[in-house]
Amino acid sequence: MSEDIESRLRAALRPVEPSEEFSRTLLMRVTADRSSQSNGRSHVRRRFKAPARWFTASVAASLLVAVGIQHHLQGEHERESGLEARRQVIEALRVTSQKLDLAYEAVKSQSTSLADDQTGA
Amino acid sequence: MRHCNLRMLLALLALLAPAMVWAAPNPRLALPEFSALARKATESVTITLDPGLLALAGRFLDGNDPQDAATKEIIKGLQGIYVRSYTFDEDSAYRQADIDAVRKQLSAPGWNRLVETRSRKSHANVDIYIMVANNQAIGLAVIASEPRQFTIVNIVGAIDLDKLHKLEGQFGVPKLDVDLPKAPPPNTQK
Numbered sequence: 001m002s003e004d005i006e007s008r009l010r011a012a013l014r015p016v017e018p019s020e021e022f023s024r025t026l027l028m029r030v031t032a033d034r035s036s037q038s039n040g041r042s043h044v045r046r047r048f049k050a051p052a053r054w055f056t057a058s059v060a061a062s063l064l065v066a067v068g069i070q071h072h073l074q075g076e077h078e079r080e081s082g083l084e085a086r087r088q089v090i091e092a093l094r095v096t097s098q099k100l101d102l103a104y105e106a107v108k109s110q111s112t113s114l115a116d117d118q119t120g121a
Numbered sequence: 122m123r124h125c126n127l128r129m130l131l132a133l134l135a136l137l138a139p140a141m142v143w144a145a146p147n148p149r150l151a152l153p154e155f156s157a158l159a160r161k162a163t164e165s166v167t168i169t170l171d172p173g174l175l176a177l178a179g180r181f182l183d184g185n186d187p188q189d190a191a192t193k194e195i196i197k198g199l200q201g202i203y204v205r206s207y208t209f210d211e212d213s214a215y216r217q218a219d220i221d222a223v224r225k226q227l228s229a230p231g232w233n234r235l236v237e238t239r240s241r242k243s244h245a246n247v248d249i250y251i252m253v254a255n256n257q258a259i260g261l262a263v264i265a266s267e268p269r270q271f272t273i274v275n276i277v278g279a280i281d282l283d284k285l286h287k288l289e290g291q292f293g294v295p296k297l298d299v300d301l302p303k304a305p306p307p308n309t310q311k
Contacts, residue, residue, distance in 0.1 A: 078177075085170065085178035089192060092168045092202045096274045099265040103247040106238035 146231030148252045148260020149201060150223060150275045158207050158215055166272075168204040175199055198279030206272040215271055220264060223273055224248070227262055244268050251280075 018026075159165045170178070175196050182189040196202070207215065227234070227250045236249040245267045252260035258281075263274040 079181075082177045082181035085174045086181040086189075088168050088170055089175065089178045089182075089196060089202065090188075091166065092170065092204045092274070093192060093195065095166060095168075095204050095206055095272060096263060096276070099247055099263045099272055099274065100249070102240075102243070102245050102265055103236050103238045103249060105243070106240040106245065106247065107236070109240070109242060110238075 146229070146252055146254060146259075148231070148275075148277045150203070150226050150262060150273075152203055152205055152223065152273060152275060153219070155205055155207065155219065158219070161209060161214055162207040163210045164208040166204055166206040168202065170202040172200050175202065195281070198281065199276060201275075201277040203275040203277075204272070206270070208270045210269070212268040214269065217266075220266055220271055220273070224264060227264075232260075232262070 154167070159167070179193055179196060182193040184190050184193065209215065226232075227248075231252045231254070232250045233253065234248060235251045236247065238245075238247045240246070245265065247263065247265045250260075250262040250264075251258050252262075257279055259277070259279060261274070261276040261280050263272070265272045
């Protein structure tokens with residue numbers, strides 16, 4: 001009985017030459033599989049390139065915005081410093097003029113009292 | 122021999138150069154910060170404007186405004202404006218020695234006292250000094266002391282006293298009727 005099974009297995013598993021139809025079908029399938037795989041890979045490459053371009057563009061835009069903001073802030077700072085310097089110049093000249101006024105008043109009152117003395121004499 | 126003489130001459134010049142620089146009249150006064158007085162004062166004005174700040178201020182003065190235009194004219198040839206002014210709420214809150222330390226610098230060669238006023242009425246003393254070089258005023262110093270206030274002003278640079286006169290009406294500057302000499306003799310000592 002075991003010999004019978006064994007012989008039947010050997011007969012079922014003996015190597016058989018494939019038909020031409022089989023070979024052709026197999027080759028076609030292999031070729032189709034390869035082309036579909038390569039299309040998938042280029043699709044992946046395209047999908048990967050688009051985000052990379054967006055990333056570069058956004059980095060460049062961010063840099064431009066940062067430079068613009070820094071330039072603006074620098075200008076604002078210079079404007080504030082300039083206005084403060086202007087205020088200080090005006091204040092310094094005001095103080096100077098106030099003290100010159102004191103000298104003027106003193107000289108004027110001296111002249112007046114001298115004139116009064118001479119008139120009195 | 123000739124090379125030896127030249128080297129000796131160069132060495133002599135190198136030795137004398139610092140002394141020559143030191144001897145040149147310097148219109149800038151060494152003003153103390155008066156930080157202790159600033160803390161006591163009810164009002165204090167401390168202004169230090171070097172050439173850079175003066176140039177910056179000049180850019181922000183409006184030429185169309187009469188006051189700004191006059192100010193711009195005045196600061197055109199200046200290298201510095203320095204002001205220390207303190208007001209106190211009681212008499213004799215500051216020491217005369219503090220002011221005399223500055224006044225002492227004005228006895229250096231080059232400084233000429235233009236005006237000295239002592240007013241019994243307002244108890245105000247005002248001294249005006251000027252430094253002249255090459256027939257041009259290059260420095261101005263004003264020291265004003267009152268019982269509750271003192272002010273020191275030092276202006277460095279080519280001061281045009283005529284323009285200072287023309288400030289009449291701006292900042293309340295009156296026309297000075299005192300005789301302002303255009304070119305006092307240099308190296309006049311007090």
